[in-house]
Structure formats: C-alpha cells, structure tokens
Amino acid sequence: MIIILFGPPGCGKGTQASFIAKENSYAHLSTGDMLREAVKSKTETGLKAAKIMEEGKLVSDEIVISIIKDRIEKKDCEHGFILDGFPRTIAQAKELDNMLSNNNITVDLVINFSVNDEVLLNRIEGRFSCSGCGTGFNDETKMPREDGICDVCKGNNFIRRKDDNRETASKRLEAYNKETLPLLPYYKDKEVLFSIDGLSNIENVTKEIMSLIQK
Numbered sequence: 001m002i003i004i005l006f007g008p009p010g011c012g013k014g015t016q017a018s019f020i021a022k023e024n025s026y027a028h029l030s031t032g033d034m035l036r037e038a039v040k041s042k043t044e045t046g047l048k049a050a051k052i053m054e055e056g057k058l059v060s061d062e063i064v065i066s067i068i069k070d071r072i073e074k075k076d077c078e079h080g081f082i083l084d085g086f087p088r089t090i091a092q093a094k095e096l097d098n099m100l101s102n103n104n105i106t107v108d109l110v111i112n113f114s115v116n117d118e119v120l121l122n123r124i125e126g127r128f129s130c131s132g133c134g135t136g137f138n139d140e141t142k143m144p145r146e147d148g149i150c151d152v153c154k155g156n157n158f159i160r161r162k163d164d165n166r167e168t169a170s171k172r173l174e175a176y177n178k179e180t181l182p183l184l185p186y187y188k189d190k191e192v193l194f195s196i197d198g199l200s201n202i203e204n205v206t207k208e209i210m211s212l213i214q215k
C-alpha cells in the first residue's frame, strides 16, 4: 500500500507516519529527514539544500525526486510505504505517478491533515526530539513521561530543528500554501483523498488513519 500523509509543517504527519509505518510494517519515507541527514553528512545534495532549508523554502524538484526515486527501489518498500513531506509540488506528484506506473502501482491513499495556521506555529515552536532515537516531543502536546528522559531509548539529549522558529516556520507555511496546497485537487480527482481533523489528539488521529487504511 502506498500512502501519502499530506499537510502543512507542524500538522503532526511525521509523528503519525512513524507510528503507522511501524504498526503496518511499511517503510517511512520523510524527504525532510533524508535532506537533514544529507546536510549533516555534508553530501553534495546536503550542501545544496542546507541554505534553502534554513530559509524555509522548497528544495528543487530535481533533488527531492532523485532522492525518492532511489529510496523507493529499496527492499523495505516492497510491502508498502508512507510518504511524509513528499510530494510538495505538482511536478513532484506527477513524477511520483510516473515512477509508480513503471511498476504498475498507484498511490492508494492521500490523508489530508486539516489544521489552522496559528496552532501550527505554536506547535512548530514547541517541537523537539531525542538525538539518540529521533522520537519527537512537544512542549505543548507531548512532553517525555519522565522529565528530561526519552520515553523510548531513555536517552537524555534532546535537539530542536534549526528551521523550527517562528520566522522560518511562517515562510514554510507560505511555501506550503502556495506550492503544495494545489495538490489537493490533483488527488481529489483521482478519488484517493481523505481529510482528517489534525487538531484532534494524537491517539484519535492514529485511529482515524488506521481505519482509513483498513477500509
């Protein structure tokens, strides 16, 4: 099964993608994570993407498409995968369809997280994650159960993304509204688009997604 989690930065799609992927043994493909990894390792792609990401703009279609193309060929994608943060432009969506059609498959489900901008900015500012295992937390919505200790790996070192500040987040939202929102009619026409309330609590959102997958 091929699922796209669709929504603006901070809507909770990353948290849900990692949970749903584990539950269903799907691969979790986050272009944001892959790009951050490339930046950290100072690869050619990382060097090209770093400044653009810090400015809250979109990295070129060419770069993200080539990252995804290589990634979906990997064995762990055979059983299905969840796309988190891709596609973000019509050109990316069309190219994804081309890649999949080579294997006679199509996108099964696009889940749109419906949210409002002010809540998003607060959520983004509150985000942090465990540097050891990557588990995400939030000052507002999901603090570690034990103060300063990761729920999953028990690590005690937490990090915040460079682009999770109000100014860059506003720019990321602008890019989303301008370049990514036009994808909704694209998927609506294909009759694979479903919307959920992204402001509901984490467990409810997970339940809604699971029931859409099982339909």
Ligand code: AMP
Pocket: 009, 031, 032, 033, 035, 052, 053, 054, 056, 057, 058, 059, 060, 061, 064, 084, 085, 086, 087, 088, 089, 092, 172
């Ligand atoms: P994310 O973690 O999904 O919020 O992505 C962080 C940043 O990576 C974005 O603000 C973009 O600069 C870049 N990025 C991630 N995915 C894409 C994509 N599909 N197309 C273009 N840029 C992307």
